Amino acid sequence: MYQVDAFTSALFRGNPAAVLVLDDWLPEAIMQNIAAENNLAETAFVRPNGGGWDLRWFTPVHEAPFCGHATLATSHVLAHEMGIDGQLVFETQVGTLRVDRSNDGYRLDFPNFPPDILSEIPVPLRAIFGPGEVKAFRNFENMFVELADERAVVDFVPDLPAILKLDPLSLVITARGDEHDFVSRYFAPLAGIPEDPVTGSIHATLVPYWAQKLGKTNLSAFQRSSRGGHLLCELKGDRVLLSGSAVTFMKAQIYLP
Template identity: 50%
Template sequence: MQIFQVDAFTAELFKGNPAAVMVLDNWLDEQLMQHIAMENNLSETAFVKPRENQDGWDIRWFTPTHEVSFCGHATLASAHILNTEYQAPMPLRLFGEVGELRVELHQAHETAPSYLLDFPNVSYEFIDSLPAEIAASFGATPIAIFKSYENYFVELEDEAAVRNFEPDFEALAKLGTDGVIVTGRSKEFDFVSRYFLPGGGIDEDPVTGSIHTTLAPYWAKKLNETELEAHQASKRGGNLTCHVRDDRVHIVGCATTFMRGRLCL
């Protein structure tokens, strides 16, 4: 069985966010897919298969510990593999737990093409305080706190506060599969962010497409802009161009293939 590893949201190997991708005829046993993701030990492993009516592709995402409802960088990685390895006609329609995700080729390139990801605009709600499990050891002063899906978002004073933030992983792990994002205004970019999910087996995710379906609308409203340049300030780092379009968020990013392999099951 073939498996691929892709560096997403980067045109250079060893940067961006690595994801594994398997293209299947039918779903494997769910426990087996979870074991494969655990063995890969990447933030996400994506599994895709043709829909029964051949109208697009079904997609599922697994961290090393559990299945998730939405993952942006592994969707980008999957589209890249379908385009470059399987010559699937573009644009692509992928269907996951969050609904339809559309991907089209934005700019062709021999090694690192860029893609436009058409994702849902994921709403958020402001909350008064951080969960008790992490509030005491958070180590930074929030400007605003809001929540979306399984994630807590915390705006900090500026980019320096985001880059210098020191997470208490033991405390954050108490949130289980709820993640924590810190974000701030940037001089070079419109905004920066970092994402932590130690309870889900990911201390810090390098570049996360899904959180930008909330971050981009938040900063678009705050800055009165609809097109934003974002940077996820992890050690590997990655850049995302975001366009807020009513109920959708368009994200442009590159992808490059790192590895082709075969599983022995």
């Protein structure tokens, strides 16, 4: 098993993910137990499928349908640690994901999940943000709220019990950035992740949202968690391209029962 810090070029920054390269899937309960034992936002399991790879992601409490930073971490392990050349093609729950080496480390080719703008604000969201004007949108797995500015994102104190009431959705907050086009933070207590340090998957919706608002298709994003992470983003039709770096922290041997 490898542990990789994703969306960073320096250790102890970005988002850590564990990666296991398998010949075939382990029993699902074992994979979930490994993820729980790691207690990281995501543990990735990858196996060869002939011309490419099958990829699955597990949080400490359940299998996740989509994860960007663990896809980047997996790509780094395959390319940097195992010497696999060329484009990496992953089959996942959200379709085919492609990853290429780039000048910025790796370029991830993800689906574009356009924002569904909410005309009515759900009661649990009102309980978090109060009765004033709330700019909110969603996708298949998250609720998104645009705040006034970057300082509001940084100063936001999450009410995790209230966020749990968004079940089955998690919460993203975002705003126009001071030094970047936009910033964000992500809270997923239902997945055992009080706050995720850097989240690639949410940018599959944040990028089309901010591209439309700012009138540009190339954007710089920063996730304003305590660890922080920088993503270079491009909206390209029905795809979202994310570029970022990764560094290996650890290689370990697991002893299974």
